[in-house]
Amino acid sequence: MICLDTNIIIAIMSERLPQVRARLEQTLVDRIVVGVSTIALYELQYGIKKSLRRGRNADALAAFLSLNVRQWPFESEDAEEAGDIRAALERAGTPIRPYDILIAAQARRRGATLITANEREFSRVPGLKTQDWAAA
Numbered sequence: 001m002i003c004l005d006t007n008i009i010i011a012i013m014s015e016r017l018p019q020v021r022a023r024l025e026q027t028l029v030d031r032i033v034v035g036v037s038t039i040a041l042y043e044l045q046y047g048i049k050k051s052l053r054r055g056r057n058a059d060a061l062a063a064f065l066s067l068n069v070r071q072w073p074f075e076s077e078d079a080e081e082a083g084d085i086r087a088a089l090e091r092a093g094t095p096i097r098p099y100d101i102l103i104a105a106q107a108r109r110r111g112a113t114l115i116t117a118n119e120r121e122f123s124r125v126p127g128l129k130t131q132d133w134a135a136a
Contacts, residue, residue, distance in 0.1 A: 020133045085104055
């Protein structure tokens with residue numbers, strides 16, 4: 001099972017990194033569960049609303065969401081996981097951005113590998129598996 005981070009979804013939608021889209025397509029063919037956090041969807045919607053190309057970006061998001069991806073709502077168990085992550089990172093002196101904590105919590109709680117182009121930040125989260133599909 002994998003969870004797509006916001007930056008990977010943007011790479012898929014923009015088609016700037018064809019290898020990322022190809023990996024997603026193969027993952028879906030292989031019937032691996034692909035999840036998307038509602039937190040990532042919020043970040044994408046915010047980006048669309050402030051974009052100069054709202055219509056085009058909204059269409060790209062709709063096309064992405066028409067793929068066989070599961071949208072994961074943020075649940076109370078995710079909140080507890082996020083609290084654990086934030087406290088652990090603060091104790092270690094290695095905090096990450098608030099929305100990234102929430103996305104990491106959803107992936108880690110579900111045992112999913114987080115697919116991100118920001119492994120440097122997410123690698124600080126104990127017990128979170130990550131992969132960077134954007135790396136050459």
